[in-house]
Amino acid sequence: MNNNNIEWTKLAEVNSFQDNPQQLLKIKRDDILVIKDEEKFYAINNRCPHLGLALNVGGCDMKNKTVHCKFHSSDFSFETGEAKEWLNVKGFEKFMMWLFTKFDPDAKKMMTMEPKPVETFHTKVEDDHVWVGIDNSA
Ligand code: FES
Secondary structure, three states, X not given: OOHHHEEXXXXXXXXXXXXXXXXXXXXXXXXXXXXXXXXXEEXXXXXXXXXXXXXXHHOEEOOOOEEEEOOOOEEEEOOOOOEEXXXXXXXXXXXXXHHHHHHOHHHHHHHOOOOOOOOEEEEEEEOOEEEEEEEOOO
């Protein structure tokens, strides 16, 4: 990785995470979910890699270090972005998804997508602020 290609943005005061350890912040047009876990900060794209819906509404599991997408029950590591669970819907929701996929080819495509990781970003603390770095070399 060439650090010269990382564009850093100063986002929020470190102290602001004391009462609010998960914050939705903006870099240009992207919503970035910044998560404080003990003394470390993690930053991920708030768009679920499945259908682009908001991840912050599903909450974080700090023990497993994952963020939950409530729309189709997927879990992503906020450390690495890896999909730990993918489209893990159950019960009535699972039945409804099965039904939709029978009649709608687009729904079938959406519900049979291969797992994708969520986008992760670099973080650093400087000047009492959390900074998020986006690697522009990709
Ligand atoms: S939009 Fe997140 S799992 Fe479907």
